[in-house]
Amino acid sequence: MSKTNSGNFFEDFKIGQVIAHATPRTVTTGDVALYTALYGPRFAVQSSDAFAHQIGYPKSPVDDLLVFHIVFGKTVPDISLNAVANLGYGDCRFLAAVFPGDTLSATSEVIGLKENSNGQTGVVYVRSRGRNQKGVVVLDYVRWVMVRKRDPNAPAPAEVIPQLPRALAPDQLGDALPVIDVRKYDFALAGAKHRWGDYLPGERIDHVDGMTVEEAEHQFATRLYQNTAKVHFNQFSEGQGRFGRRLIYGGHVISLARALSFNGLANAFHIAAINGGRHVSPLFAGLTVFAWTEVLERAEIHGRSDVGALRLRTIATKDQPCAGHPLKEGDAYHASVILDLDYWALIPR
Amino acid sequence: MSKTNSGNFFEDFKIGQVIAHATPRTVTTGDVALYTALYGPRFAVQSSDAFAHQIGYPKSPVDDLLVFHIVFGKTVPDISLNAVANLGYGDCRFLAAVFPGDTLSATSEVIGLKENSNGQTGVVYVRSRGRNQKGVVVLDYVRWVMVRKRDPNAPAPAEVIPQLPRALAPDQLGDALPVIDVRKYDFALAGAKHRWGDYLPGERIDHVDGMTVEEAEHQFATRLYQNTAKVHFNQFSEGQGRFGRRLIYGGHVISLARALSFNGLANAFHIAAINGGRHVSPLFAGLTVFAWTEVLERAEIHGRSDVGALRLRTIATKDQPCAGHPLKEGDAYHASVILDLDYWALIPR
Amino acid sequence: MSKTNSGNFFEDFKIGQVIAHATPRTVTTGDVALYTALYGPRFAVQSSDAFAHQIGYPKSPVDDLLVFHIVFGKTVPDISLNAVANLGYGDCRFLAAVFPGDTLSATSEVIGLKENSNGQTGVVYVRSRGRNQKGVVVLDYVRWVMVRKRDPNAPAPAEVIPQLPRALAPDQLGDALPVIDVRKYDFALAGAKHRWGDYLPGERIDHVDGMTVEEAEHQFATRLYQNTAKVHFNQFSEGQGRFGRRLIYGGHVISLARALSFNGLANAFHIAAINGGRHVSPLFAGLTVFAWTEVLERAEIHGRSDVGALRLRTIATKDQPCAGHPLKEGDAYHASVILDLDYWALIPR
Structure with a gap:
């Protein structure tokens, strides 16, 4: 045995x-620091204990x-x-x-x-x-x-x-978010003035920036998560495999796209639910990740006047800037698309 | 809009x-650990809560x-x-x-x-x-x-x-440094015996060691600082740009030079002021950073007998060891120079 | 001077x-997070304060x-x-x-x-x-x-x-391990059911997985340890040296082999002693590390019924999977072997 x-x-x-x-x-805060170093997120609630405490959290989640x-x-x-x-x-x-x-x-x-x-x-x-x-x-x-x-x-x-469900219902959202005091949410410090009401279904936002991924980075990330999938770490075996390269953990792409999405969604600080996600094609080290988002829905959450929900579809691409919102070529995905993610984010009203 | x-x-x-x-x-201490992993600084005050507490800090700054x-x-x-x-x-x-x-x-x-x-x-x-x-x-x-x-x-x-000002006046220094108890400052543990009085204006110190920089390292650092300048992260666009490569954040060079300077300046543990800094030429991944320092001035700080100030000029180079103190070629900087930094450091008397 | x-x-x-x-x-917990990101260890005691506290530690060591x-x-x-x-x-x-x-x-x-x-x-x-x-x-x-x-x-x-001594005596082991409450040690959460009594001298365990090492990773590690050995960091000088490359700190290999050994030794959570270690040949970035272990001895620790000791010999290789337990070729080590480590690990009885 x-x-x-x-x-x-x-x-x-x-x-x-x-x-x-x-x-x-x-x-620990050590994991949080590494997460910041891996993706560069800038959402104020997760970045500042003082900001989080001000609006009603005990400290940064x-x-x-x-x-x-x-x-x-x-x-x-x-x-x-x-x-x-x-x-x-x-x-x-x-x-x-x-x-x-x-x-x-x-x-x-x-x-x-x-x-x-x-x-x-x-x-x-x-x-x-x-x-x-x-x-x-x-x-x-x-x-x-x-x-x-x-x-x-x-x-x-x-x-x-x-x-x-194709998507979570709005009333299933918000359990992880205490009621916040929006009067104490400092929009200048948070990086943008846009609230729930400023987003419209159908709106498309190019997140502009690109982030190139190195082998050491995705290996650091995936080990930090104690994820043992062999394809991410073993060049000896993967070099003889289908792609000839290590495959990057799909969650690494989600986190990169989310961090890039700050530029346009700075106040959508909490992901309440993921309706569905698809890793359309693989990402490899040396490529640059870009992202854009379409607002699918805007929903109130029953009983809450502090925050509302935005249903977002974030598309990440490799080596393809997203000003043109690349998505499909005919019935298939555009060759650059690596991620198609449908999720609910909460944002102050 | x-x-x-x-x-x-x-x-x-x-x-x-x-x-x-x-x-x-x-x-957080997570950021501190990452800073250590990025540059390898060895100043005792910043490395050890016990050492810092002993001389008068609440814990390591x-x-x-x-x-x-x-x-x-x-x-x-x-x-x-x-x-x-x-x-x-x-x-x-x-x-x-x-x-x-x-x-x-x-x-x-x-x-x-x-x-x-x-x-x-x-x-x-x-x-x-x-x-x-x-x-x-x-x-x-x-x-x-x-x-x-x-x-x-x-x-x-x-x-x-x-x-x-070309340089801060000595009496403008020291606000961030509590009065320390020099009798409890353990010079052996700190790594060198040299005090303020041991340094002379005009003295030149080669910091000897070299540190090669990898893409993953400067990207980790710059994201940790939530610095979003595109040139550091986007190989897709930078590959089509002036240098064909990602540019390394100038502050990364300053921190590398500072960490290397421990070898020769082990007790100059606090930077009180930066008089001026110039990024003379760009650094790219794969190159090795070296550094040397000239002591420009030695100054007392009014009312303080615990520490004195050293005005230092630290030069960092790429792929050029610094035993010969490389600086100028005619009127121009030597081609290897990447940083010319003028600062005040405090050191026990 | x-x-x-x-x-x-x-x-x-x-x-x-x-x-x-x-x-x-x-x-700090920052160092611990970096250690996790560098090697991906999964031993429950070191990973979870709750698990460690449950069995008798104040928190994770x-x-x-x-x-x-x-x-x-x-x-x-x-x-x-x-x-x-x-x-x-x-x-x-x-x-x-x-x-x-x-x-x-x-x-x-x-x-x-x-x-x-x-x-x-x-x-x-x-x-x-x-x-x-x-x-x-x-x-x-x-x-x-x-x-x-x-x-x-x-x-x-x-x-x-x-x-x-060729090896520490079993009664010299265990000082760093408080007496633990094995009834509260959750073997499912720890990842395997195998206890001290399940291992037999002569048993050989292939740890299966491989981990490729990048330059940024071993540099991060070695700086985190404030280890200043030049050969690990300076491509400018090492490029002109014997190997033409930076040499990876031998301790990095030990930690990689130890983390890989979780797969087969999940409950051997504490290293009590290292009897001897030899870095058989150098490791360089880009190569993939594998490991296997032979159980050399199984020993009781006088006065302790909670844990016993396993004397283990862990062999690490480069670019060589370990299903065949590579070790010697004639009198010499197999060319793939980089580490031969003899140590005592403690494991619940």
Whole structure:
């Protein structure tokens, strides 16, 4: 019996199975500093304890995406070590603020299974939850991955495909955001005057700046998240693989796009939910990431007059500035597109 | 109306105008650890809470240059996004110690304007101030940048050129340094026996070691400072530009030279003022930085018997060891010189 | 008289001499976050304050190897600045847990001297000790280095070669580990079910994963440890040297191998002692590190029923997966081997 983890194969997953993932992780101001150095985010609430305290937080919360990446990283050894592809994620909600000093752990429940017709692989749907040291769920999301079968002759399980919402309803948003005192939210210090009411559905915003990615950067990030997926770290094996290069963790692209989006969305400081995300094509070191955003919807949150919700679709590209809002070429994505992300952000009214 | 920041152009600046810069920033021990990893500084006061406490600080103060870079970074989106060149800075004083947990914010006042004869650009002089969460000014400096005009036909403003001191007077130094107990300053632990009285004007010190810079390193640093200047990050656009490469933030060179200068200036642990600084030529990744220092002056600080001031001129070079103190070739700088920095450091007597 | 440190030469060392090394260093959660980003370790005790507290620590201790690297780094300017080669180390014990906030300093005592027959160099043996701010010894180890003579005509000292144990005795282990409550040690959260009794002498474990190293990564690490050895940082001079490249700090390889070894040794969370270590061949950026481990011994620790000791031999390779346990080719090491490390790890019973 090997003592090393060879990961789960498709036939190892059962509907209703709950997996407790390894390595709880205390998040610290050290992680926050590294996150700043990796992406350069400038949202005032996450950057300044004083600013956060002024509007009603005890201190700066940890960036939502840092929470996402840490929880996601924990699920990798059990869920996607033998994945052929990450197909998507959705129904993702941030449910409680995380602060430096909190300890995160993760569990996943298998909620869907579908063997592919080739008999070699199947799709596994899991609902993953991140909890803090008090057991409070801080993050809840679904992802689905294509996983290899260990034995092609293993029988196919009964097919279960979960129903997922195309988007979270506005009233499901805001749990991780305390009611804030907007009179004390200093828009000059936050970097822009634009509030919820200033954004219109259909509006498109080019985030202008580009950020080139180095191998050391994405490796630092992915190890910080304790994400062990081999494709990000092992040039020896990847050099002999499909791309001849290390693949950059998709979450790295999301964080880059989010940090670039400050330029145009400076006050949309909290991601409340991710409706869906697709890594359209891979990113490699040496390429430059750009981003643009379309406002899909503007919604009130029942009972809250402090903030409103913007449903945003952020597109990230590689080596392609976004003044022309690149997205599709005919029915397919434009060759430069690497990320298509649909999410809800909250912003003062 | 675009929601993205396109920065200020020359005609947007008015004498007396005060700009509150975005994104206040809480400095943490995470930032300090990253600063150590970026440059490898070894000054005992900034490295050890126990050492700092022993001589009279509550705990280790944040490195002066980390404070400078964070404050400087905040000014970039408003002052130098459309800059053609950073021409210089001076009259820079460190006025209060900064500790992990403090939150820094920045403002700038326009104190000088001079349109260039080509009508395309002008020079803007700003006095920038960094404040902590209590409103105490921790850093005060002037910089001047050449900024593009939006409209070449816009009328030239009245010319105002501020008078700046060639060097701060010794009695203007020391505000950020509590009176220390030199008897409890352990020179062996600090790494050298040399005190204020051991340095002589005219003395030249080769700092010996060289440090090669990687793209990932200067990008990490510049993002950590939330400095958004495009030239440091965007290989896609810079690859088509003047140098064909990303330009390294000048402050990165200052911090490298300062860390190298420990070898010869181990007890000169506090930068009290920067009299002037010039980035003589650009640095690119892959090159190796060396440094040497000339002692320009030695001065007492009125009323203080614990420390004295050394006025230092530190020269940094690229791919050129400094045993021969490279500086000029005829009237011009030696081709290897990248930095010419004139500053006051304090050192136990 | 130069104010720069040119390091000690062979004839500067005297038996019994004690050197207090410069720059005490407060270890913070920032350092811990960087350590995680550099290597991706996943041991639950060091990762989660909640997990550590549950079993009996006040909070997560700092990774043993981070302590080792910081203490080691302090010794470099005095011991090995003029070293031709690091020959080995041994008799290394971790004697007290280190926590964020502790300040480490280091001293070394010269315990052996042997001039080489060529008259150009000699071997210096030092016992180095790391202490916390209370003066408690947290780390004690011996290393020996080949150091240049300043003057080949200087007389040879009397030869003294210290006797070192081949391995620490089991009863010398465990001082840095409080008695833990194994009932509260959650093996699922820790990532594996294997306890002390599950490992057998002679067992070989391939740690499977590979990690490619970038220049920026090892430079970040080595500066974080304030290790000033020139060969790691200066491409200008190293480019003209023996390898034409910067050499990676040997401790970086140890930490990579240790982090990879989680896959197979997830519960062996504490390194109690290093019996001996040899850097068999150099590592350079761009190469991929793999590792495998042989269990050499399994030992009880007198008076402790909570944990037992495993004596492990971990081999790291470059660009060579370890499924075949590469080690020797005839009498010599396999060309891929870079590290041969013999150490004691503690693991719940």
